[in-house]
Amino acid sequence: MTKLGDAAKYIRSKSAGPFWVTIDIFCEDAASFDRIAGSPALAPRAVARLFGVSENMIRQYRLPSIHVFKISFPRPHVQGSPGDADSHAGQYFVPLLSVDLD
Amino acid sequence: MKEAPASCRVLVPSGVLGSGCPDEALARGVSLAPDCIAVDGGSTDSGPYYLGTGTSKMTRQATKHDLRQLMLARDRLGVPLLVGSCGTSGTDAGVDWMADIAREIAREEGLRARLALVYSEIGPGALLPYIQTGRTAPLDPALPLTAEQVEECEHIVGLLGYEPLAEAIADGAEIVLSGRTTDTAVLSAVPLMRGFPAGASWHAAKTAECGGLCTVETRRGGVFFTIDADGFEIEPLDGANRCTPYTVSAHLLYENADPFRLKEPGIILDAADARYEALDARRVRVTGSRAEVVPYTIKLEGAGGHGYRTMVFSAIADPKLLARFDEWLCNLDAWLRAGIARVFGLGEADYGLDFRAYGMNALNPVPPAVPPHEVGLMTLVWAPTQELATEIAKYCNPMLLHFPLNPDDPLPSFAFPFSPAEVELGRQYEFKLNHVVTVDRPDAFARTVFETIGEGARD
Numbered sequence: 001m002t003k004l005g006d007a008a009k010y011i012r013s014k015s016a017g018p019f020w021v022t023i024d025i026f027c028e029d030a031a032s033f034d035r036i037a038g039s040p041a042l043a044p045r046a047v048a049r050l051f052g053v054s055e056n057m058i059r060q061y062r063l064p065s066i067h068v069f070k071i072s073f074p075r076p077h078v079q080g081s082p083g084d085a086d087s088h089a090g091q092y093f094v095p096l097l098s099v100d101l102d
Numbered sequence: 103m104k105e106a107p108a109s110c111r112v113l114v115p116s117g118v119l120g121s122g123c124p125d126e127a128l129a130r131g132v133s134l135a136p137d138c139i140a141v142d143g144g145s146t147d148s149g150p151y152y153l154g155t156g157t158s159k160m161t162r163q164a165t166k167h168d169l170r171q172l173m174l175a176r177d178r179l180g181v182p183l184l185v186g187s188c189g190t191s192g193t194d195a196g197v198d199w200m201a202d203i204a205r206e207i208a209r210e211e212g213l214r215a216r217l218a219l220v221y222s223e224i225g226p227g228a229l230l231p232y233i234q235t236g237r238t239a240p241l242d243p244a245l246p247l248t249a250e251q252v253e254e255c256e257h258i259v260g261l262l263g264y265e266p267l268a269e270a271i272a273d274g275a276e277i278v279l280s281g282r283t284t285d286t287a288v289l290s291a292v293p294l295m296r297g298f299p300a301g302a303s304w305h306a307a308k309t310a311e312c313g314g315l316c317t318v319e320t321r322r323g324g325v326f327f328t329i330d331a332d333g334f335e336i337e338p339l340d341g342a343n344r345c346t347p348y349t350v351s352a353h354l355l356y357e358n359a360d361p362f363r364l365k366e367p368g369i370i371l372d373a374a375d376a377r378y379e380a381l382d383a384r385r386v387r388v389t390g391s392r393a394e395v396v397p398y399t400i401k402l403e404g405a406g407g408h409g410y411r412t413m414v415f416s417a418i419a420d421p422k423l424l425a426r427f428d429e430w431l432c433n434l435d436a437w438l439r440a441g442i443a444r445v446f447g448l449g450e451a452d453y454g455l456d457f458r459a460y461g462m463n464a465l466n467p468v469p470p471a472v473p474p475h476e477v478g479l480m481t482l483v484w485a486p487t488q489e490l491a492t493e494i495a496k497y498c499n500p501m502l503l504h505f506p507l508n509p510d511d512p513l514p515s516f517a518f519p520f521s522p523a524e525v526e527l528g529r530q531y532e533f534k535l536n537h538v539v540t541v542d543r544p545d546a547f548a549r550t551v552f553e554t555i556g557e558g559a560r561d
Binding site for chain 1: 146147148149150151241242243244348351352355356357358359360361362405408454456458464465466467468484530531532533536
């Protein structure tokens with residue numbers, strides 16, 4: 001059992017405008033990238049469930065040249081709306097750290 | 103006949119005016135003989151309050167410090183200075199705020215300059231014809247724009263492209279202070295107006311929009327980029343700092359939902375096939391960026407007020423309570439709601455009561471394996487008026503201080519850090535728009551005004 005938080009080099013999240021959040025998973029090397037970017041635990045359905053958003057709004061981008069797996073989706077709470085507790089979405093990545101890759 | 107220059111050089115001092123660029127880094131950039139100095143002055147990044155109120159997030163003092171530095175550099179170089187999204191949200195008030203600072207500096211330093219103010223705030227009346235004729239469109243995940251949504255906004259701005267800024271410079275502006283403008287348009291305006299390739303110009307601007315963030319040591323000032331016929335080169339202003347193919351290519355990920363295709367007014371930058379090559383230890387060359395021409399749209403941003411909030415922050419470290427925290431909070435919530443209904447005669451839709459347990463699960467919904475050491479409990483009350491929000495918060499106060507875990511417990515007391523415990527947060531603002539408007543011309547929502555500042559100073 002490997003947690004994403006241990007397998008990835010660095011993970012960050014940030015608002016991409018007030019309505020979207022984007023999460024960048026930086027991997028150490030090509031092998032680690034392949035494992036993370038190909039893990040069913042990070043498939044759109046799993047990510048949608050983790051963040052409580054609809055599966056068809058999950059966007060995923062793979063950048064093998066810099067070993068980055070990127071995930072974007074609409075913020076469950078629009079920035080600054082009554083339920084929003086993280087204006088810059090800077091801590092949105094945290095639930096991903098404990099995802100089991102296999 | 104004078105030969106057209108083979109390159110266009112842009113000095114970007116920082117990611118946002120007011121965040122500072124070390125003097126030595128700026129001096130090095132100036133020594134590289136830029137064709138313009140360009141910097142962004144705003145963002146929606148800090149939330150809807152700044153657009154809702156038309157006020158600046160950056161302090162006036164820091165903004166004036168940076169603008170002085172740039173106006174002095176511009177004067178020495180004799181090149182245009184562009185500042186976009188003035189006053190954080192780029193409202194008309196934001197442009198006027200920045201113009202006032204520029205006039206003050208011109209007087210204090212004896213600098214004379216031709217100033218263009220390019221406003222981009224949109225009155226609700228100006229948008230209605232576009233809604234009626236179906237020329238507005240929602241962006242994911244929004245629904246189609248309605249007149250009601252427009253009416254709910256205190257301020258609406260349109261994100262300008264580079265054209266109105268370029269036009270102001272062509273008309274003689276030496277300093278351009280613009281309302282809301284895409285960060286990239288501010289940085290690419292001079293290369294694009296001089297006919298340099300759109301792909302390289304937009305890609306360079308996208309890379310440089312956050313100043314030093316595309317470098318290895320991100321806090322040592324901004325960057326300098328050079329556009330030519332085949333691509334662009336970028337380097338940090340600071341001589342000891344470095345740009346690498348990794349830092350430059352990775353920057354396209356930042357605050358950007360799609361790292362390959364970036365929408366700008368009238369074009370889509372396609373960076374999927376871009377090649378990044380180290381020229382030496384600190385400079386990177388980028389080629390292969392493309393720009394696709396698409397129908398010209400202007401993105402809208404709008405924010406409006408929605409009630410008022412009052413906060414109470416209390417803290418708990420009693421391990422017995424923390425071991426059963428969820429149960430305690432659930433009981434407290436029910437007790438308070440019943441009381442609010444009884445005492446104020448309010449229904450659930452008439453007010454808001456929200457708890458955030460910092461240290462427990464305010465940010466991370468995954469429950470902690472063991473109870474935390476202590477918890478900070480933020481209680482947020484929302485109501486249509488500030489007075490009512492505070493009245494409800496005051497009503498909650500004794501229970502936030504004393505609510506027992508078990509009905510027969512001796513009266514506990516928790517930790518309030520302040521007296522009074524209630525903190526009025528003012529009006530709550532929300533972003534109301536996530537839409538674009540199709541326009542006939544890039545300056546459809548731009549209004550440009552010229553003036554000469556530092557009149558009476560030396561010519």
